Amino acid sequence: KAGVTQTPRYLIKTRGQQVTLSCSPISGHRSVSWYQQTPGQGLQFLFEYFSETQRNKGNFPGRFSGRQFSNSRSEMNVSTLELGDSALYLCASSFEARSETQYFGPGTRLLVL
Amino acid sequence: GNSVTQMEGPVTLSEEAFLTINCTYTATGYPSLFWYVQYPGEGLQLLLKATKADDKGSNKGFEATYRKETTSFHLEKGSVQVSDSAVYFCALKGDRGRRALTFGSGTRLQVQP
Numbered sequence: 001k002a003g004v005t006q007t008p009r010y011l012i013k014t015r016g017q018q019v020t021l022s023c024s025p026i027s028g029h030r031s032v033s034w035y036q037q038t039p040g041q042g043l044q045f046l047f048e049y050f051s052e053t054q055r056n057k058g059n060f061p062g063r064f065s066g067r068q069f070s071n072s073r074s075e076m077n078v079s080t081l082e083l084g085d086s087a088l089y090l091c092a093s094s095f096e097a098r099s100e101t102q103y104f105g106p107g108t109r110l111l112v113l
Numbered sequence: 114g115n116s117v118t119q120m121e122g123p124v125t126l127s128e129e130a131f132l133t134i135n136c137t138y139t140a141t142g143y144p145s146l147f148w149y150v151q152y153p154g155e156g157l158q159l160l161l162k163a164t165k166a167d168d169k170g171s172n173k174g175f176e177a178t179y180r181k182e183t184t185s186f187h188l189e190k191g192s193v194q195v196s197d198s199a200v201y202f203c204a205l206k207g208d209r210g211r212r213a214l215t216f217g218s219g220t221r222l223q224v225q226p
Binding site: 004006033035042043045048056058090092101102103104105106107 | 216218
């Protein structure tokens with residue numbers, strides 16, 4: 001069974017631009033979560049989607065948004081990029097929202113110049 | 114809120130040495146506990162987990178026991194290999210409220226031949 005896939009793997013943007021990252025969960029998984037990893041803040045939860053509905057949201061500004069499609073694929077969008085948004089963005093999937101184990105993708109590394 | 118505290122790294126060991134990475138947590142209720150490993154340039158891989166007190170998770174020679182009385186989930190391995198060099202993250206998932214993973218800051222392990 002294929003793992004979680006994320007595209008693109010690497011991205012370079014400039015301040016003020018917006019970016020969209022994509023995540024395809026493991027087949028059959030309906031819950032997708034997003035995390036941001038930076039050297040200074042570590043791993044922080046962004047949001048979780050289940051059956052096309054946002055179930056939980058972390059403490060990030062409204063510039064960070066996401067959605068989930070009927071096939072469980074998810075996208076996250078960051079508008080008006082700031083230098084501090086440079087990070088590794090990780091997507092994780094689980095069978096359902098209450099599942100214990102989340103499986104992570106390889107991440108998208110975003111560099112904002 | 115929930116929190117996870119890990120020992121600071123890097124931890125540098127010689128091959129075949131014994132490994133312990135300390136992890137303590139703060140959470141209400143009965144969280145599930147996890148160890149994830151991150152190799153350079155990659156996402157997170159689930160190493161092991163424990164879902165209730167006194168459970169022992171194990172995988173690839175690594176072990177960790179869920180100790181509720183000391184709120185700890187220390188990672189151990191009897192004989193490390195160079196290939197174990199990576200960053201190790203302790204994490205918990207609460208059993209109530211927001212069920213996202215809360216991560217520790219990570220511990221870098223360097224194993225020398």
